[in-house]
Amino acid sequence: MSAALFEVEDLTLSFAGVRALDGVDFTIDEGELFAVIGPNGAGKSTLFNCISGIYRPESGSIKFGGRQLLGSAPHRIASAGIARTFQNVDVFPAMTVEECLLLARHQHLRSGPVASMVRWGRSAREERAALRKVTEVADRLGLGGLLQSTVGTLPHGIQKRVELARSLCMEPRLLLLDEPVAGMNHEETAEMAATLSEVNSDLGVTMLLVEHDMSMVMGISHRVCVLDFGRRIALDTPANVVRDEAVIDAYLGGAL
Amino acid sequence: MSVLTSPPAPRDAATPAPRAQGLLTRGRIGVLLWIAAMVVLPLVLRSELWLGIGILTLIVGVGALGMQVITGLAGQISLGHAFFMGIGAYSSAWLGADKGLPWWLWLPAAGLVAATAGALVAPVAVRIRGLYLAVATLALVFIGLYAWETWTSLSGGVNGRPAAPVLFGDQDLSLGIMAGDQVILDAFQAWWYFALAILLVVMLLTHNLKRSRLGRAFMAVRDKDVAAAVVGVPVTQTKTVAFVISSFFAGISGALLVSYMGYFTPSQWHLMLSVDFIAMIVIGGMGTVSGALLGALFVRAMPEVVNHASGFLPFVRKGTSTDGGITGPLLSGFLYGLVIVLILLFEPNGIRALLLRAWRRLPAPLGSSRERRKTS
Numbered sequence: 001m002s003a004a005l006f007e008v009e010d011l012t013l014s015f016a017g018v019r020a021l022d023g024v025d026f027t028i029d030e031g032e033l034f035a036v037i038g039p040n041g042a043g044k045s046t047l048f049n050c051i052s053g054i055y056r057p058e059s060g061s062i063k064f065g066g067r068q069l070l071g072s073a074p075h076r077i078a079s080a081g082i083a084r085t086f087q088n089v090d091v092f093p094a095m096t097v098e099e100c101l102l103l104a105r106h107q108h109l110r111s112g113p114v115a116s117m118v119r120w121g122r123s124a125r126e127e128r129a130a131l132r133k134v135t136e137v138a139d140r141l142g143l144g145g146l147l148q149s150t151v152g153t154l155p156h157g158i159q160k161r162v163e164l165a166r167s168l169c170m171e172p173r174l175l176l177l178d179e180p181v182a183g184m185n186h187e188e189t190a191e192m193a194a195t196l197s198e199v200n201s202d203l204g205v206t207m208l209l210v211e212h213d214m215s216m217v218m219g220i221s222h223r224v225c226v227l228d229f230g231r232r233i234a235l236d237t238p239a240n241v242v243r244d245e246a247v248i249d250a251y252l253g254g255a256l
Numbered sequence: 257m258s259v260l261t262s263p264p265a266p267r268d269a270a271t272p273a274p275r276a277q278g279l280l281t282r283g284r285i286g287v288l289l290w291i292a293a294m295v296v297l298p299l300v301l302r303s304e305l306w307l308g309i310g311i312l313t314l315i316v317g318v319g320a321l322g323m324q325v326i327t328g329l330a331g332q333i334s335l336g337h338a339f340f341m342g343i344g345a346y347s348s349a350w351l352g353a354d355k356g357l358p359w360w361l362w363l364p365a366a367g368l369v370a371a372t373a374g375a376l377v378a379p380v381a382v383r384i385r386g387l388y389l390a391v392a393t394l395a396l397v398f399i400g401l402y403a404w405e406t407w408t409s410l411s412g413g414v415n416g417r418p419a420a421p422v423l424f425g426d427q428d429l430s431l432g433i434m435a436g437d438q439v440i441l442d443a444f445q446a447w448w449y450f451a452l453a454i455l456l457v458v459m460l461l462t463h464n465l466k467r468s469r470l471g472r473a474f475m476a477v478r479d480k481d482v483a484a485a486v487v488g489v490p491v492t493q494t495k496t497v498a499f500v501i502s503s504f505f506a507g508i509s510g511a512l513l514v515s516y517m518g519y520f521t522p523s524q525w526h527l528m529l530s531v532d533f534i535a536m537i538v539i540g541g542m543g544t545v546s547g548a549l550l551g552a553l554f555v556r557a558m559p560e561v562v563n564h565a566s567g568f569l570p571f572v573r574k575g576t577s578t579d580g581g582i583t584g585p586l587l588s589g590f591l592y593g594l595v596i597v598l599i600l601l602f603e604p605n606g607i608r609a610l611l612l613r614a615w616r617r618l619p620a621p622l623g624s625s626r627e628r629r630k631t632s
């Protein structure tokens with residue numbers, strides 16, 4: 001196996017005595033669709049917040065393409081090529097879908113204050129190119145007709161799609177998805193699962209997918225890491241994970 | 257591929273998005289009508305009082321756009337606007353009146369000096385938020401007041417000082433523009449057009465800014481700073497830029513204001529001036545170009561309308577009075593507060609939103625699409 005794209009080592013973080021993450025380790029290869037599952041409160045969202053620089057872990061290391069990410073500001077981590085979605089959709093309700101997606105092109109655009117105000121030559125061309133890119137991503141995700149809609153007025157399922165489109169507009173090398181089907185019905189869940197697996201295979205985006213719901217993950221991920229009370233209790237292919245004693249005890253057992 | 261396009265997509269994915277762009281959209285017609293009205297108005301309006309108020313509105317409109325950038329777009333509540341306007345005013349007076357530079361140098365320079373002051377304050381200002389930021393920027397106003405009053409060689413102390421004149425060749429704008437013996441524009445008309453030209457430039461810059469990479473970053477930081485950072489927007493740097501641009505416009509506005517008045521004192525850069533600018537964008541409509549202008553018009557014109565009307569209203573005296581009773585200024589102060597409360601309660605998007613609704617009810621003019629009305 002070649003050097004991993006993304007490496008998490010011994011990640012630990014506590015909140016007021018609660019160990020949200022307890023020595024978590026894993027690596028993700030380029031192109032992989034890697035899932036992290038676990039019951040509510042297992043530390044999945046906390047893991048994401050550590051990766052994207054919102055929380056600072058007490059110890060451990062997070063490396064992306066060999067570079068240490070710990071201590072970097074969230075916008076630098078984003079520029080390094082990591083995009084994410086939030087468990088509770090975190091879109092900008094007052095913006096139109098188009099503005100929201102163009103916003104995600106921020107780090108790919110160069111216009112400074114003067115160019116932004118004058119909008120001439122290169123800065124105008126840059127905006128047009130960004131608009132083309134954004135339209136392409138929106139079309140791909142079936143949002144093409146909604147570019148002028150205000151995000152806040154759209155239904156939850158569509159907002160989740162907008163958030164996914166926004167992170168794809170960043171052209172990330174690694175995409176973190178925190179419960180992308182939470183609050184969705186059966187049909188929407190199936191659509192989203194198919195979309196994610198297509199984004200992974202067609203666009204070659206490496207994905208770290210967090211899910212509460214095990215069944216959705218099993219069909220599409222290459223490997224699964226199971227967290228329980230902040231600790232990694234299993235890391236294997238989906239087929240092996242469902243047969244793992246510890247997983248059945250700690251997670252499936254509780255759910256059944 | 258089927259799944260990717262399966263959610264409701266009202267239009268065929270192959271056709272480009274229907275951008276609502278005829279040559280004449282309602283928005284453009286509105287802007288053209290407004291410009292036409294602004295060009296004609298000083299030719300037909302014969303009241304010097306109202307011409308003066310119009311010119312002041314155009315000038316403070318520039319400052320209101322600056323307020324719109326920092327508070328309306330970037331969401332940072334700053335009470336420091338009077339301070340930055342004062343900096344613009346004193347820089348312009350020093351460069352234009354004391355050093356004799358032409359207006360096309362002192363005017364941009366006033367903006368640049370104010371922008372520099374904004375950049376110096378920003379490292380502290382961008383790290384505090386909400387009410388704390390308001391209080392910190394409030395402190396700036398008082399530091400400024402102290403500085404202007406103490407630095408008498410620059411400010412003339414409490415007696416004030418003359419401002420920089422606007423000269424075209426050997427003609428002073430405040431005396432009107434002549435060709436030989438022929439008066440082409442009287443002083444009011446000349447100042448009106450000059451202020452209008454500057455305002456139009458600043459309006460265009462603000463309009464572009466809103467739709468740019470930076471404008472989107474401002475709005476993202478205003479609405480959700482964590483999500484903004486996660487999509488790659490450097491939050492503190494973005495706020496800093498908003499401060500600098502806002503201060504630049506404030507500086508220009510301050511310089512124009514004193515140049516029009518001809519003479520100015522330190523006391524005019526008081527907190528009340530900052531509050532006026534906040535009121536302008538709240539009343540007019542947050543985050544928009546037209547909102548800033550409507551707010552500027554309201555705040556500038558309302559006291560005069562009330563004072564005028566008070567001549568006809570029973571129980572209301574014109575002008576100030578020391579023996580109690582309702583006076584014009586008292587009534588206008590009261591109305592001012594009332595309008596802000598009403599706006600906040602019933603139309604948080606300001607007068608602009610009220611007018612826009614009325615405008616949409618009008619029958620569609622040539623070339624503009626009716627689809628808009630269905631979606632609104």
Ligand SMILES: Nc1ncnc2c1ncn2[C@@H]1O[C@H](COP(=O)(O)OP(=O)(O)O)[C@@H](O)[C@H]1O
Nearest residue numbers: 015018020038039040041042043044045046047
């Ligand atoms: N900001 C926070 N402050 C205090 N406790 C937190 C915070 N974030 C997460 N936690 C705690 O950390 C644990 C893991 O939470 P989380 O990562 O959200 O779980 P998951 O996403 O797996 O459901 C929970 O016990 C939660 O209460």
Ligand SMILES: [Mg+2]
Nearest residue numbers: 044045046087
């Ligand atoms: Mg979670």
